[in-house]
Each structure stands twice: as C-alpha cells, then as structure tokens.
Amino acid sequence: MPDRLSALDVSFLYLEEPTTPMHVGSVGVFETPESGFGFDDLVDVVRERLAYVPRYRQRVRWVPGNLAHPVWVDDEDFDLTYHVRRSAVPRPGTPDQLRELVARIMSRPLDRSRPLWEMYLVEGLEGGRFALLSKTHQAMVDGISTVDIGQVVLDTTPHRPEAPADTWTPSAEPSSIELLAGALVDVVRRPGDLLESAQRTLTDLPRAAARAVRLLGGAAGGVATAMRTAARPAPTSPLNVSIGAQRRFASVDTSLDDYRAVRRRRGVAINDVVLATIAGALRSWLFTRGVRVVSTTTVRALVPMSVLTDDSSRSHVAEYILDLPVGEANPAMRLQQVAYATKAHREASHAVRARALAGMAGFAPPTLHALGARVASSLSRRVFNLVVTNVPGPQTTLYVAGAPMVASYPVVPLAKGQALAIGLTSYKGKVCFGLNADRDAMPDLNVLAQCIPDALTELVEAVEQMPTRPDRRARKAH
Template identity: 55%
Template sequence: MVDRLTSLDASFLYLEDPDTPMHVAGFLVLESPRGGLDHEDLVELVSSRLPLVPRFRQKVVEVPGHLANPAWVDDPDFDVTYHVRRSALPRPGTEEQLLDLVARLTARPLDHHRPLWEMYLVEGLADDRIAVVTKTHPALVDGLTAIDIGQVILDDAPVPADRPAPADDWRPRRPPGPVALVWEAVEEAVQRPTAVLDTVRTATGDLRATAGRLLGTAGSVLTALARTTVRPAPTSPLNGPIGRQRRVAVARADLEQLKGVRRVLGGTVNDVLLATVTGALREWLLSRGEPVVGSTSVRALVPVSVRPDDTDLDDPTGGVVSSLLLDLPVGEPNPRVRVARIGYAMRGAAQGGQSVGAGTLVALSGFAPPTLHALGARAASGLSRRLFNLVVTNVPGPQQPLYASGARMLEVFPVVPLARGQGLAIGLTSYDGTVYFGLNADRDSVSDVDVLADLIEQEVADLVETTTQGPPAPQPPPARRAPTRRTRGGAAGGD
C-alpha cells in the first residue's frame, strides 16, 4: 500500500497557486568558520542528515482522476545538489541585498514534481558572513513534533560530540504506475466509501468540510465561523488582492529588555511583543494617512503554545498549539495601556472559549506548524479577509549558540507565507538572547514594509524607556482561570 497524504495535506497542495506559494521559509545568518563553509560542505552536511528526515527524499504523485489523495513515493531521480543550491550577493553584500534575494526566493513556488524543499547557501555577505535560506512545504512535515532539514543541520557545538552517524542505506523503491495507483484507490473506496467523498471535497477546495471530517472538529469549525461571520475582521489596507512578488524586512529586540518591560507591566513577554507590533502598526497606519481612532483595531491570528498544568515548560514539544483571533488595539495611544489590554484579551480569549485549537485552526486557515519553531500560517480559499487581517507567529527558540558545520549561527529570521488577500505576515522567534522579527509582505500593496520594521524597533525602544520611569501600568480586571490549560508566552518561553 502506498503512503497517502492526508486530506488536509492534499488540500494545501490543491489550494496553492502562483500568487500564494504555501511553503514556510526562513534564513539563518552564519559567521563563516575558519576555513570557510562552501557549497560542497553544505551538501555533505545535508546528505549526512537526510536519514533523519526520510520524507525529504520523497515526492508527491497524484492519482489519475483524483480517485484518492496523492501518495508519497521515493524520488528515483533524487539529487541533493538540486535541492541544496548556491547563490551570492554582489559587493558590498548588505542586509538590504540579502533581504531582496530572500524575497525573490520566497516568492518562487516549489516544484511539485520533486521533494518539496529547497536550501540556498548565500555567499558574499559583509563582515565575513554567510546565509542559508530554507523553503519547506507544510505537507512535507505535517506534525507538531516533525522537524525539517533546516533544524537537523544545526548542532549545539562547533564540533559535534561523537555520535553514531545514522545509517544511510536508502535505495529508492520503484514508484507505482498509474494503473497501480488507480487499483489501490478502488480497493480503498470499497473498504472505506467515505474516503471518496473526502477526496472529492479536497480536490474541489472544500477544505472546511474535509478537515472537519478528518479531525473530528466540524462543530468547532462551524462555531468559529459563525462567531467570525457575525463579527468580521476590520477593514484594513493589509487586505486586498496581492501579486506574486514579495518584500521582506527584519527587526530585532533584546530579550532581556523585553523581560524587563514584562516585569514592570506584568503579563507575559508574548503580551509585550504583541503590544510592540500593535504600536508599530498604529504608527504605520498614521504614516499612510489612514484614519486611526480610539476604537480602531487590527485582527491578528496569533498561534500560542497551550500546555496542560503538568507539562514541562522547558519542553518545546510538550502540549499543543492553539491560536487566538485577537483584535490588536491600534487605536490606543498609550503603550502601557496597550500591553495591559492585550494581556487581558489574551487571557480572556484563551480561557473564555475564543481560542481556536490546532485541528480546528487547520480547517479554518491552513495553519500547520511544520517544525519545532512552529512557524506557518496560510488562509484557505479566500477566508482570511473575513477572519483576520494578518498572522503574527511567535515561538521560542534556543537560548544558546548553535552551529552548522562549525559556522556559528548569528541570527535566524522566519518568513511566514501570505494567504490569499493577505498583504502582511509577521513571524517572531528568539535565539541566544535576541528576538528576531521577519516581515513578509506583498511587494505592491505593502511596499513600505521596511518602515513598519523600523517602527517595531522604535516601539521596543519606547517601551523600554517608558518602563524605566513614570507610574505603574493600569491593571485590568482579573480574567477567569481555566481549570486545566494555560497559554505560554512565546519568545521567552515564560509567563
């Protein structure tokens, strides 16, 4: 029997189009080690780690007539050098040049006739640095505990401790032909007739119905849809038709400074980060001449880690991912009040039934965290303009240096995909004492995304300044306590 894609993963492929490639991207900035790190070194490193991620040597084949979901098969022509590529920046190798390259690579869809991932070694950065850009399709790594190739190339020491290398006796199995695929599909249809209906719904783009049946969450899906239909997302310049080209911008924040703000204002580091994004969006809207009044808000889809009370808080894979539809109070001019309002809204949403569980969220928006970094968001079939204005993902990363073949990773930036009709997505991750913001935007409708990135850093500076002086922040009413679950703040990994 073939290893078949779930209806959900198949939906990701069917709903992808040239304007909205679905892969999750990111880039690492590395310090060039002594002796350098060239393309051959990276190819050798990736090749040695491929046994840890066997799916990365498989491709997707469709069943004729869509009689069943597509299947995973070994790629008999797998060539690691096709997937691990080489690029370079012209002198002087500035960050602006790197971001322009990342934007162009991000905008380019993956080849669905090959394994659904790519990696680029980028040479020529200033200050003797190199970069690695990764692109991975969510269908390839489909679970909370799954890892992708960008993670397995990293070690916690310049010279990894001696450990047995994974055996690599991989030999591609002969892929089934069209007749065999059809025959297996017919056998499955006889054994499980409902599979045919699921396949038809998936192929025709009925993602909500398919994922609801698959995950047993149809009731939750309908409830969430009813709630958001009654109260649609606010009108925003962030939403509208988008094209195929992207712009990428970045921002940085010191993690200890953010923790200091949290200690003064209360809440979590995640609350502080969301307030930072909110304040930056406020100033960005004003810079564009958009009307901003006290009641103005922007709705964000915000994934968070939800853990049972007995889960180890230091374990990034413990618990599950849930997401909140959160109205960011961009109309609030006081940064202290913004933090308090967001913290109150986060607790109320998580404990008052407004959170969207991981399974339901997939059915609504295509969110499928593909790695331990849990970065990814994609709205399905035009739903995003009705449900939310943008996605803001914030996940914890390691707080000690990591290395790739001896090259120390200096920075890491996520690049979250855009949904249809969604002009901006913001990804955050923390690493070695710094929070890194990656902003992915439609090139035309959000052409000034670099301004927004600058405003994020300015908002962090303003929050740090305002918490070193002045009266304490106003405290909102206490939220109801949840009996068994609680949310964990993102980048710092602490409440």
C-alpha cells in the same frame, strides 16, 4: 503502499496559486569558522541529515482521476545538488542585499515534479558571514512525521555528531493501476476521507469561525470572546488587497531583555509584550499612510499557538484570533488590553510554556513556524487581517558544521488577499522578526519594520513610569 497525503496536506497543493506559493522559509545568518565553510560542507551536512527526514527524498504522485488523495513516492532520480544551491550577494553584502535576495527566492514556486524543498547557501555577506535560506512546502511539514529541513542541519555544539548510516534505497514507483487499487482499498477502509475532502473544498467563513472557536478552549469567557471576534468579518485594512507573485522581505532585531523588563514590571507574558509592540508598530505605520485611526480601530491577527492536548502528552498548533488595539494611543493600555484578551486563551487551552516548547524534540522554531503557517492557510482569509507567528527559540548557540548561528528570521507565506505576514523567533538574547510582504502592496515595508523597535522603546519607557505589578503568571515563562 506509499504514504497518502492527509486532507490538510493536500489542501496546500490545491490552494496554491501563482500569487500564493505555499512554502515556508527560514533565514539563518552564520559566522564563518576558522576552518571555513563552503558549498561542499553544506551538501555533506544535508546528505548526512536526510536519514532523519526521509520525506525530503520523496515527491508527490497524483492518483489517476483524483480518486483519492495523492501519495508520497521515493524520487528514484533524487539529485541532492538540485535542492541544495549556491548563491551570493554582491559587495559589500549588506543586510538589505540579503533581504532582496530572500524576497526573490521566496517568490518562486517549488517544482512539483521533485521533492518540495530547497536550501540556499548565500555567500558574500558583510564581515565574512554567510546565510542559509531553507524553503519547504507546507504539505511536507506536519511536525510529527516530518520536520523542517532548516532544523535538522543545526547542532547544539560546534562538533558535528556522528552521522547515521544512510541505508536509503528508493522504492519502485507504483504504477497507475497500483495507485488506483490502493485508492479503492483506502476508500473501503476510510470512506469518511471522501466526505472530508468535499467538506474542505466547501469551507466558508461560518465553518472557519466555528473551527477557531472550537479550538480556542473550554473557558466560557474565552469562548464567548472568540465567538464574537471570529463571527465578524475582519476589519477593513490596507493589509487586505489583491496580491501579486513577487515579495518583499524585511528583518528586525530587538533585545529580548526589553520584553523581559516589561514582563517583570507588568506581570504579563512575553507574547503579550510582542503583540502589543506589533500593535504599536501597526498604529504608527497606518499614520504614515494617512489612514484614519480612531480609538476603536483594530487589526485582527491570527496567532497560532502551541497548546497541550487534553492528556498533556503532546502539543499541537491551534488557532487564536486577536484584535490588536491599534487605536489605543497609550502603549501601556495597549499592553493591558492584549494581556486581558490572551489570558483566557492561555488558561483554557493549556498553552505550552516557552522553556518547555524550546526544548521539545521536533518542535524547533523552523518547524513551528511551518505549523503556524499551515494553521493560517486553513482558515478563511476573511476572518483575519494578518498572521503573526511567535516561536521561542534556544538561548544557546546553534551551529552548522561548526559555524555559529547569530540570527534566525522566519519567512511566513502570504494567504490570498493578505499583503503581510509576520514571524518572529527569540534566539540568544534577541527577538528576530521576519516580515514577508507583497511587493506592490507594501512598498513601505521598511517603514513598518522601523516602527517595530520604535514601538518597543515607547512601551518600555511607558511601563518604566508605572508601579511594578506582581507577576501573577509565575507558572508561565513566556
């Protein structure tokens, strides 16, 4: 029988609305190699790598009467050139033109009658560069049986490895009678699935808060703090408004050395420095909007974090809710407050070290950002104001068909009623931010984007004037 979607997988299909398409994206910018790179090269690479991700040649087939969750069936009419597409920006091919194209492409929902992914070759960028934009539905990427397509096309050397033999032959699609029979068998074998589905449709704030607390770890202090945070509705914020179908996208490059310098001087995690920087940027942005900011003002972020299981054999992505102290005027004090809030969670949940995380098979940045988005979408939007996904990437060059990648920006989808999602990836000495926002609610997205490097500079200058604090987190690299 075909694979059946899990309750979590299918929830992203049920939750999808015209204003909240449930796909995650990744934008990679590449230098064109001397041998050149064109559309045919991309099609060849994707065709070779599909053997690693068979789900990308399958589509969703619903069970008559919704008696059970839908199943994945092979697309007998699979058309690779439908999914791999070619686009271009007009001269001069500026970063702003690329961002506008990304926003328009990510605004469009995927065709549910086909496999739920697309990849675009964007030509015409300044300096002879090109970009690859991948777009994958959250129902597809679970990090175990399926990873993001943007991950599998990348190589660690400029030489393409030998492609595996493609022996794929589509299986015949089951009939409606076969689907019903399979559904009845599954109900008998796993009657709890029906209850699970019903419970998911009735998820509300208390259940979402309880789930977040349960996954935050076993430390008494950490759980108590999480319970107090998650049990309260998210603070009122201009980030939480009715949103439309259209998006804006902004990207920001910052230096990883700046985050490392703050980490060394203050003995904190790089993730703490990132979150403190975002808090400072949000503070400045709120002032530009004329929003009243007092010392107690916070913005609540959902920060998906990779944690080890109890036996440390594998990792999963769990929820972590953090009130960013945007009301604190002192950048060093903001960092201290963030570090204090995150310490108990890291210790209780066995957070995966960045160096180990970046090297784990199946957990490259595009896949982890997709998993983080899944976590965000599964929680009530009343619990948090925005999502922040931070995924450490490799510090060595990655390639597609010999073309070196120079930057990578995640595109995290928006939840209903949330105007902004922030994703960031460290790669080759840079920390690359991708800001996905509602087009109408965030006309000043570029202002917020500029506030990020300004807030980082402010933080670096503040800690340089302070005595160095020993790094008590030697066990952590990130």
